Amino acid sequence: MSTRILDGITFDMPPTAGQVLQLADLHRQKLDNVIYDRHAHLGHFGLAQRKEVYDFTRALDENQRAQFYKLYNTELVRIATEDRWHPPEAEAGLSKFAIFLVLALVAFVIAWSVFERLN
Secondary structure, X not given: OOEEEEOOEEEEOOOOHHHHHHHHHHHHXXXXXXXXXXXXXXXXXXXXXXHHHHHHHOOOOHHHHHHHHHXXXXXXXXXXXXXXXXXXXXXXXXXXXXXXXXXXXXHHHXXXXXXXXXX
């Protein structure tokens, strides 16, 4: 069995579930730290991390790669912190009722102002 090193973690080839989870946790910690670095661009950092993982997984066969990404991505989602300022339901947008209500209110105000000028 061969080994490889990625971000300071020694991996068996194929990597064990514990090693993949450890890598995901390390990447989350690094991402949390780079948020506060003025000189680091968060998008570039995230892409560089993903590129390293991509290069690492090229040594795995297709099934091992799929299992690796399934574990890695699931762990990243699991340890992600909830952002109370941007809840998932806020991404849905406005309801049709709210849009209709606002448009009806605007129409009422315009109609009222037109009728007031006529009198």
